[in-house]
Amino acid sequence: MSVSPQLAVLESGRADGWRAALERALRAEFLGSPLVLPAGSPLAAPECGVNGCPRAGEKSPWGRFDTRLCGFHWKRWVGDDRPECSDEWLSAQRPPSILRPIERCAADGCRHSVYAVGLCRWHRQEWVEAGRPARERFDAWTRPPAAGEAPCAVAGCGFPACSAREDRNLCDAHTARFHAWRQRRGPLAEHERSLERYVAEIGARARRAVLACVPLPDNPLVALELRFALQCRHDEGGGFINSSCWRETVERLVALEVRSLLDFDCPPPQRAGGRTRVPAWMFYVNCARRSLLALRARLGLEDPWAPDVWHVQLLPVDHAGGRLRNLDWRPIRPAWLRGLCKRWARHRLRGGVSFSHVNSIRLATVRLVEFCELAGWPLDDSACLTRELFDAFLDHARSLQAGAEHKRKIAYGVKQLFEDCHSLGWISLRHPRVYLSGELPAQRERLPRA
Ligand SMILES: [Zn+2]
Numbered sequence: 230m231s232v233s234p235q236l237a238v239l240e241s242g243r244a245d246g247w248r249a250a251l252e253r254a255l256r257a258e259f260l261g262s263p264l265v266l267p268a269g270s271p272l273a274a275p276e277c278g279v280n281g282c283p284r285a286g287e288k289s290p291w292g293r294f295d296t297r298l299c300g301f302h303w304k305r306w307v308g309d310d311r312p313e314c315s316d317e318w319l320s321a322q323r324p325p326s327i328l329r330p331i332e333r334c335a336a337d338g339c340r341h342s343v344y345a346v347g348l349c350r351w352h353r354q355e356w357v358e359a360g361r362p363a364r365e366r367f368d369a370w371t372r373p374p375a376a377g378e379a380p381c382a383v384a385g386c387g388f389p390a391c392s393a394r395e396d397r398n399l400c401d402a403h404t405a406r407f408h409a410w411r412q413r414r415g416p417l418a419e420h421e422r423s424l425e426r427y428v429a430e431i432g433a434r435a436r437r438a439v440l441a442c443v444p445l446p447d448n449p450l451v452a453l454e455l456r457f458a459l460q461c462r463h464d465e466g467g468g469f470i471n472s473s474c475w476r477e478t479v480e481r482l483v484a485l486e487v488r489s490l491l492d493f494d495c496p497p498p499q500r501a502g503g504r505t506r507v508p509a510w511m512f513y514v515n516c517a518r519r520s521l522l523a524l525r526a527r528l529g530l531e532d533p534w535a536p537d538v539w540h541v542q543l544l545p546v547d548h549a550g551g552r553l554r555n556l557d558w559r560p561i562r563p564a565w566l567r568g569l570c571k572r573w574a575r576h577r578l579r580g581g582v583s584f585s586h587v588n589s590i591r592l593a594t595v596r597l598v599e600f601c602e603l604a605g606w607p608l609d610d611s612a613c614l615t616r617e618l619f620d621a622f623l624d625h626a627r628s629l630q631a632g633a634e635h636k637r638k639i640a641y642g643v644k645q646l647f648e649d650c651h652s653l654g655w656i657s658l659r660h661p662r663v664y665l666s667g668e669l670p671a672q673r674e675r676l677p678r679a
Pocket residue numbers: 277278279282283284298299300301302324
C-alpha cells in the first residue's frame with residue numbers, strides 16, 4: 230500500500246483527531262452497535278411488491294417510481310417474458326415458500342399455526358378422524374388444543390411449539406416446512422439436514438431479506454467512516470443500500486485490512502468487453518470518500534486544491550460542476566506541467582469558468598502529453614514548449630480519426646492553456662501565440678466562454 234498524503238496525516242498522530250471529528254459529527258442514531266437504520270430511513274430498501282414477500286425490493290422492472298421486486302421475483306418476472314402489466318402479474322405471484330407468512334389455524338380460538346388445509350396438526354387430525362365434515366361447522370364447533378408454553382425455535386415466528394411433538398420445538402407450520410426441507414435434502418449427510426441447520430438457515434434467509442441491521446468492519450476507524458457515510462446518505466435522501474453489495478464492500482475492506490477509507494489503494498479497474506469497470510463493491514467506498522473528504526474540507530483538515538484528483542463538489546467555487554464529479558490531473562506529466570495546469574484551472578474556476586470548459590482543456594493537455602511521450606518530444610521544463618512542438622502537435626491533431634469539433638477542441642485547449650499562462654507571467658514562451666486563429670481546424674460551434 231502506498232503512503233498517500235492522507236495516510237501521512239493519519240500516521241503522524243492525528244488519527245485520533247480524525248476519529249474524534251467523526252465521533253462528533255455522528256448523531257446517536259448512527260452510533261448504535263449493531264447499527265440499526267432509523268425508522269423510515271431512505272437507506273432501507275422498500276419491500277418487494279409481491280403481497281407477503283418480505284424481501285427487499287432491489288429491482289425496478291417497471292421503472293424507478295413503480296412497484297419494486299426482490300431478486301427472486303425479478304427472476305420470475307424475467308422468466309415470464311417481462312410482462313408489462315404489473316397488477317395482473319403481481320396478483321398471480323406468491324412469496325418464496327420458505328419466507329411465506331405463517332397463518333393461524335382456522336379453528337376457533339386455536340393459537341397454533343397452520344400445518345395443512347388451513348388447520349394445525351392437532352385440528353387436522355381431529356377433522357380427518359371426524360370424517361372430513363364441512364369446514365365451516367367444524368372450525369366453529371371444535372375445541373382448541375392445549376398450547377404449550379414454549380415458542381417456536383425459529384426466530385421471530387411467535388407461534389407456540391407443536392404440542393404433538395415434544396422432541397422438536399417448532400410450531401406446526403415450521404414442522405411441515407422442516408419436513409419438506411429435509412425431503413429436498415435427502416441425499417445429504419445427516420448434519421446437513423438437521424433441525425439446528427434448518428433453524429440457522431431460515432434465520433440467515435430472513436436477515437438477508439432486508440437490511441435492517443447494517444454490518445460494519447471490525448476496524449473502529451473504518452466503521453466510523455462508514456457510519457458517517459451512511460448518515461450523509463440518509464440526510465441527502467440518497468437511495469437505499471443494496472444489502473448484498475454492502476456486505477461485499479464490508480468483506481473486501483476486512484480482507485484488504487483497510488485502516489481508513491481515505492488511505493487505501495483501490496484495486497485496478499477490471500477490463501470487460503473493451504470497457505474498464507470499477508468493481509461494483511467500490512461504489513459505496515467512493516460515495517463514502519466523497520462525504521469524508523467534504524467533512525475534512527469543512528473542518529479545514531485539507532486543502533481541496535492540493536490533491537491530484539479534485540472532487541468537484543469539494544472545491545470552494547460558486548458554480549456547480551454539472552455531471553462532472555472529478556478532475557483527474559494525474560495523467561499530465563511531468564510534475565511541473567501538472568502543477569501549471571492545476572494552477573491555471575484553479576485560477577479560472579475561481580474566476581467563474583465552467584467545469585466542463587476546464588475539463589476540455591485538461592483533456593487537450595492529456596492528448597499533448599500522450600503525443601509528446603509517443604513521439605519523443607521532451608517536456609523537461611517550459612523551455613520545451615516551442616513553436617516546433619506545437620506545430621507537430623497540430624499536425625498530429627489534424628491526422629486523428631475524429632470529428633472536426635474534437636480536433637478543434639484539442640488544438641484550442643492547448644492554445645488557451647499556454648497563452649493564458651504566458652499572459653499571466655507563469656511561463657515565458659518564446660512565441661507568445663501558440664496558434665494563430667487561421668491555423669486551427671475550422672470552428673463549427675460557438676467559442677467556449679473564457
Ligand atoms: Zn419478492
